[in-house]
Amino acid sequence: xxxxxxxYTTLLFLFLYAPILVLIVFSFNDTQTSSRTxxxxxxxxxxxxxxxxxxxxxxxxxxxxxxxxxxxxxxVLGTLAAVGINRLKKLPRRVxxxxxxxxxxxxxxxxxxxxxxxxVAATSMFGGKNLGMWTLIIAHITFCLPYVILSVLPKLRQxxxxxxxxxxxxxxxxxxxxxxxxxxxxMPGVITGMIMAFTLSIDxxxxxxxxxxxxxxxxxxIYTMTRRRxxxxxxxLSTVLFVCIMxxxxxxxxxxxxxxxEQNEKGGTE
Amino acid sequence: MRRILILALSAVLLLMAAVPAFAEETExxxxxxxxxxxxxxxxxxxxxxxxxGEYISNGTEGSLDVNREFTRRxxxxxxxxxxxxxxxxxxxxxxxxxxxxxxxxxxxxxxxMLQEDMLAELDFANIPNFxxxxxxxxxxxxxxxxxxxxxxxxxxxxxxxxxxYITETPxxxxxxxxxxxxxxxxxxxNPRDAFAIAQFRLGFSLNTEDAGEWEQxxxxxxxxxxxxxxYYMDQIFDKMESGEAWLGPYYSGxxxxxxxxxxxxxxxxxxxxxNFFVDAMCVxxxxxxxxxxxxxxxxxxxxxxxxxxxDFVGYATPETAAKAYxxxxxxxxxxxxxxxxxxxxxxxxxxxxxxxxxxxxxxxAEVKMGGPGESAVLVAxxxxxxxxxxxxIVWKKRKAKLESM
Numbered sequence: 127x128x129x130x131x132x133x134y135t136t137l138l139f140l141f142l143y144a145p146i147l148v149l150i151v152f153s154f155n156d157t158q159t160s161s162r163t164x165x166x167x168x169x170x171x172x173x174x175x176x177x178x179x180x181x182x183x184x185x186x187x188x189x190x191x192x193x194x195x196x197x198x199x200x201x202v203l204g205t206l207a208a209v210g211i212n213r214l215k216k217l218p219r220r221v222x223x224x225x226x227x228x229x230x231x232x233x234x235x236x237x238x239x240x241x242x243x244x245x246v247a248a249t250s251m252f253g254g255k256n257l258g259m260w261t262l263i264i265a266h267i268t269f270c271l272p273y274v275i276l277s278v279l280p281k282l283r284q285x286x287x288x289x290x291x292x293x294x295x296x297x298x299x300x301x302x303x304x305x306x307x308x309x310x311x312x313m314p315g316v317i318t319g320m321i322m323a324f325t326l327s328i329d330x331x332x333x334x335x336x337x338x339x340x341x342x343x344x345x346x347x348i349y350t351m352t353r354r355r356x357x358x359x360x361x362x363l364s365t366v367l368f369v370c371i372m373x374x375x376x377x378x379x380x381x382x383x384x385x386x387x388e389q390n391e392k393g394g395t396e
Numbered sequence: 397m398r399r400i401l402i403l404a405l406s407a408v409l410l411l412m413a414a415v416p417a418f419a420e421e422t423e424x425x426x427x428x429x430x431x432x433x434x435x436x437x438x439x440x441x442x443x444x445x446x447x448x449g450e451y452i453s454n455g456t457e458g459s460l461d462v463n464r465e466f467t468r469r470x471x472x473x474x475x476x477x478x479x480x481x482x483x484x485x486x487x488x489x490x491x492x493x494x495x496x497x498x499x500x501x502x503x504x505x506x507x508x509m510l511q512e513d514m515l516a517e518l519d520f521a522n523i524p525n526f527x528x529x530x531x532x533x534x535x536x537x538x539x540x541x542x543x544x545x546x547x548x549x550x551x552x553x554x555x556x557x558x559x560x561y562i563t564e565t566p567x568x569x570x571x572x573x574x575x576x577x578x579x580x581x582x583x584x585x586n587p588r589d590a591f592a593i594a595q596f597r598l599g600f601s602l603n604t605e606d607a608g609e610w611e612q613x614x615x616x617x618x619x620x621x622x623x624x625x626x627y628y629m630d631q632i633f634d635k636m637e638s639g640e641a642w643l644g645p646y647y648s649g650x651x652x653x654x655x656x657x658x659x660x661x662x663x664x665x666x667x668x669x670x671n672f673f674v675d676a677m678c679v680x681x682x683x684x685x686x687x688x689x690x691x692x693x694x695x696x697x698x699x700x701x702x703x704x705x706x707d708f709v710g711y712a713t714p715e716t717a718a719k720a721y722x723x724x725x726x727x728x729x730x731x732x733x734x735x736x737x738x739x740x741x742x743x744x745x746x747x748x749x750x751x752x753x754x755x756x757x758x759x760x761a762e763v764k765m766g767g768p769g770e771s772a773v774l775v776a777x778x779x780x781x782x783x784x785x786x787x788x789i790v791w792k793k794r795k796a797k798l799e800s801m
Contacts, residue, residue, distance in 0.1 A: 158657040163638035178456040180464075181476060246493040255684060256444070257493040339494045340444045342477040350449030350478040354650060355630045357450065 146368060153361035160355055172362040179359060185347035186363070189328055192259070192343065196266035197324040203267070204274025204323075205316055209308070211275065212282040230272045238336035241265050245337060257339025265337040266327045273326065274319035281315030282308075427460040427704065429469070436471035441688050443497045446485060448675065449478040451500070451549075453708035460704040466695050472688050489514060495682050497689040503674050504588070504745035506545050507538040511747060515544040516679045522690035525697035532739075533714040536674060538746050545676035546693050549711035551649040552672050552734060552742060553589065554665040556632070558642040569597045569666045572643060573616075578623040582635060582644035585627035587760035588745060589671065590617060593645060596668045603746045607755055614759040621763065636661055647673075649711035652731050663731055669741030674714070 156167035176182060211222050229237060245261045289311070293303040309316075331345040338346060348360055445463070455461030463474040479485045482505035488494055489509075501509065509515050520526055526546060533547045557566055562577070572581055572593065584590045592602050594613035604610065625641050632644040637654060651663045677696060679689045695701060703721025706713040712732045713719065719727045726732060748756065765771055 159633075159637060159653050161637055162634050163640075175456045179454055180461070181454055181478075242491060242493060246491070249493065255495040255682075261493075336491075337493075340446075340475055340477055340496065347449070347478060350480040352630055353448055353480050354450045355633055 149361050150365045150368070153358060153365045155358060155361075157358070160358055162356075172358040173366075175357075176359045176362045176366075182344075182347065182359060182363060185342050185344045188259070188262075188341055189344040192262050192266055193324050193327040196263050196270055196327045197320050199263075200267045200270035200274050200323045201316060201320040204271050204319055205278050205312070207271070208275045208278035208282055208312075209304075212279060226272045226275050228272075229269055230276075234269075234330075234332040237269060238265075238333040241268070241333065242336040257337055258341040261337045261339060262334060262341060262343070265333050266330065269330070269333060270323035270326055273322045274316075277319035277322060278312055278315040281312040285311045427465065429465065433469045435468055438473075439471040439688075441471075441685055442473040442475050443685055443688055443692055444495065445474055445476045445498045445692065446488070446496045447476065447478055447500045449480055451478070451675075451709055451711075452476070453705045459708040460701070462696070462701060462705050465701070466692060469695070470688075470691060472685075472691070474692070489680060495684055496680055497683045497685050498677055498692050499680060500548050500675050500677050502745070503536065503538040503676070504747045506676060506678060508747035509678070509680075510539060510544060514681055516681050516683060516686060517543050518546070518679060518693070519687075519690055522687060523694040523697065525694045525699075528697055528699050528702075528715040528717045530714055530716055533674065537744055538674070539676070545678045546697060547674050547676045547714040548696065549649065549706065549709070550672065550674045550714055551647050551712055551732075552665055552739075553592070553645055553670050554648055554651060554663050554731070556636045556644045556646055556651065556654065556661055556663055558636065558639065558660055559662055560639070560660045561642045566664055567667050569593055569668055572645070573597075573620050573623065575623060577642055579625050580642040581620075581624050582632045582641045583617075583620070583624050583627050584632075584645055585629050587756050589645070590627070590760070590763070591756065592671045592745075594620075596666065596670065599668070602671060602743045603748065605749060605752050607752075610752070610755055610759055614763055617763045627764065648731050648734075649709075652710065652726070652729055655731065656725075665731075665734055665738055667741075669743065670738075672739065672742030672744050674744065 151165065152162060153172055154168050154170070155161065155165050156169035156171065157164070207226070211219055211226075214222060241261075242257070245257050245264075249255070249257060249261075285308070289307050290303055293307045294300060298306065329345060331349065334343050335346055335349075344363075348356065351357060351360070453459045453462045455464065463476050467473055479488065482501050485499060485501055486505060486508070489496070489499070506515070523546065526542075529547060533550065534542045536542065536545075536547075539545045555566065555569075555572065557571070561580070562571075571577070572583070574581075584593070588602075591610070591613050594616040595602055595604070595609070597616060598609070598612060600606075600609045600613065625635075628635065628644075632641070632646055633650065633654060635641040636644050636646075637658065646663070648663070648665075654661055655663050677693045679686055679693075683689055696705070697715065699715055699717035700721055702713050702715050703718035706718065707722045707726065710726065713722065762771075765774075
């Protein structure tokens with residue numbers, strides 16, 4: 127039985143990671159024809175080309191910039207919204223939750239097209255001609271918001287509501303009480319929301335496609351390569367991104383487990 | 397936790413700052429025109445250029461960075477973005493919210509945009525290099541008089557075949573209907589390209605408005621369907637290389653790499669004639685910087701630049717003068733520059749009238765779906781589910797009624 131479960135786990139991980147593995151292997155493929163099926167030797171050429179190719183790097187820069195800005199804005203707005211929603215009475219809260227959840231269940235293509243129409247109308251009203259970075263950022267904040275709210279709200283509901291009042295009783299002004307008492311309590315939710323917003327923003331294609339104007343993000347750039355076959359530079363880029371994210375996750379996890387251990391030890395000695 | 401986050405964010409920001417800096421350090425290759433063309437003062441103008449993906453020399457592996465050189469010479473910045481199909485280019489322009497100065501659509505899309513009055517008439521006083529464009533690319537049927545477009549690249553459609561399995565030397569499109577290779581044949585997943593193959597076999601024009609001819613072509617494609625492994629676009633390349641398929645149509649521009657790098661894959665252009673395509677530079681009506689856009693087009697037509705560009709992109713250039721700057725391997729290749737005799741039998745796509753285009757769409761759907769028979773099955777299945785759903789609702793209502801009594 128134990129063997130069976132091990133086999134199952136291995137298969138599951140294989141299923142999840144085999145595509146990434148293939149992608150990484152083919153980023154080192156020494157091919158002249160950009161082959162995606164035949165491995166013909168090891169090379170670092172695609173990595174070299176990647177760092178020379180300024181259009182890919184520009185697209186990557188745009189994507190990261192949009193992701194950082196929209197994740198930060200969505201987190202701030204979303205956290206504030208969650209605090210407000212948490213304070214509402216039952217019926218208004220339900221109504222509010224439904225309104226905020228709606229963009230999540232709405233098909234992306236509908237969101238994308240409707241935002242494009244709105245932005246086009248708005249820019250032409252103010253005499254502008256092009257959508258671009260700004261419209262992309264606004265669009266990304268919009269579709270990231272509900273995810274942040276959804277990850278912060280449960281933390282607020284778990285929190286003891288008396289804590290905030292107690293802080294005020296002890297003479298803490300409301301704003302400071304929020305930062306000193308409430309925020310640390312809900313921090314894990316806030317951070318999960320921010321990371322989620324960040325990743326969602328990086329890999330969004332549909333909404334960006336419609337709201338991008340003359341700015342190009344990485345997913346759109348990769349998509350436009352399909353006429354002439356996707357270059358292995360993209361494999362190299364994906365590998366770099368994968369390794370970065372992996373390293374980040376490992377660092378976070380190690381730190382967390384260390385902190386937990388320290389807390390446990392402290393608890394043990396007292 | 398917060399410290400980690402700040403750390404991570406600053407790492408990301410650092411990476412973003414470092415990456416472009418790193419990129420700029422790389423060498424520009426042998427392309428140094430600074431003696432001939434001194435650095436220009438920045439003009440503060442940014443041109444929005446919209447081209448096909450991977451369709452320009454971008455400075456990697458010692459090639460010329462075409463756009464950067466243009467900026468250096470003229471002081472005009474280039475915001476270069478890419479699209480994947482003529483249709484997405486069209487929808488971007490028609491949808492509003494993006495004003496481009498230079499676009500590079502294909503033949504039939506140019507005629508469509510002309511019909512809809514979306515392209516500006518070019519001022520050829522700003523494009524003296526148009527003189528280098530070969531005679532046969534002037535006055536094309538998609539843009540009579542060549543007043544709105546300047547050719548960028550061109551090519552033809554041919555067929556890949558795997559010599560390990562196909563021992564004869566194919567000369568005709570009919571090999572794609574050969575039952576001996578059943579299950580190893582690929583087709584284009586794009587109505588006009590797929591129908592063009594059938595139309596050449598039947599000897600019809602690609603731009604015919606005769607519904608009967610389109611239907612005959614569709615019949616021929618339906619006949620072929622059982623033999624076809626699948627309908628693909630760029631994956632044809634991979635499937636040929638891996639040996640998964642033995643026969644597949646493809647564009648000449650990208651075919652050469654596969655033929656050169658493998659021993660068993662060859663490419664031929666069928667004797668019945670083939671589709672001849674041109675991608676050309678145009679300026680949309682709503683362009684903000686038309687004069688600068690014409691400067692850009694003129695620069696792209698400079699034989700030296702056109703040569704360096706096509707040497708990297710690997711498509712055929714419409715300028716004989718530019719061939720001097722392209723490696724001989726490319727200019728000697730029959731795949732890129734077929735004989736004039738063959739070129740006489742080619743035909744360019746022109747935009748179809750709405751009625752014909754709609755007929756084509758229905759016919760293509762029929763070919764891919766397997767005819768009205770299969771769509772009838774689909775409708776039957778949907779109706780079946782609907783009936784089941786209604787039955788369940790009625791049954792539940794009745795049950796509720798009975799219980800309440």
